[in-house]
Amino acid sequence: MSVTTGPTYIWGAMLPESPATDSLRELRDGDLQAALLRRFREQGWAGHTLEVIARADPHSMAAYRFNAASTRSTELAPWPAGRITALGDAVHATPPTAGMGAGAAIRDAAALLQHLGDVKDGDTTTAEAVNQFEAGMRQRGSEILTLAMRTVRLILATDTTLGAAATAVTTPILAAAARLRYRRSVSA
Structure with missing residues (x-):
């Protein structure tokens, strides 16, 4: 509901x-x-x-x-690969400012299905498929978290006198640039 x-x-x-x-x-x-x-x-x-x-x-x-996972891929999914795995925020929790958590979980699920499809085709074992999935997920998760934390740092930087002044000056410029890019893409 x-x-x-x-x-x-x-x-x-x-x-x-x-x-x-x-x-x-x-x-x-x-x-x-x-x-x-x-x-x-x-x-x-x-x-x-x-x-x-x-x-x-x-x-x-x-x-x-809120807490976010580490941006270091070696710290994500730090367990040995086996027949059971985790995905999405269970491994690479993003801050709510990123708007990336659900999308990352969907990408993880699609990648896991792709790797498990290799098991069905007889190309690999379940443990190998999960291991390959987790290696890719750690890399993707690290990249997503790095982008998300960049946003967090930017937001926190605006909570200073200098940051607030810079935001007040640059926001209208960035908004105008975005509108211009949009108009160009629509007319192209």
Whole structure:
């Protein structure tokens, strides 16, 4: 059953680790909403952004810490290959900022099926197929995590005075460049 019944807007904020950030995780509902509004007002966030937070259903808000897997492929799937394996976030958990977790899991599943198809054809054993799958998954997972963590570092860099100023200057330029690229691709 769908959680929403109409158009839905999902928003999130990523904050650097600090005692103030830790204290947010203990708040719920209206208390969390009020604390976020206070924090974002203090940091000079735009009125439209504050309005989104103010109009959000306080019962739909949560503060949590996320962890991502290592970006080093040697640390992903560190067990010996056998007849059982794992895929997706069970091996290479991406931060929610990446929007890559589900896609990576689907790619993993497709790759596993392809390797297991070799077993059916008699070209390899199940253990060999899983080993080959895991080697490829570790490499893909490492690449995905590296890209995802680049986004995290960029977001956290904007949480400084210099980062906020740079974002304010570059965002309109980047948006205009994206619109120009889009127009060129549509007209081509």
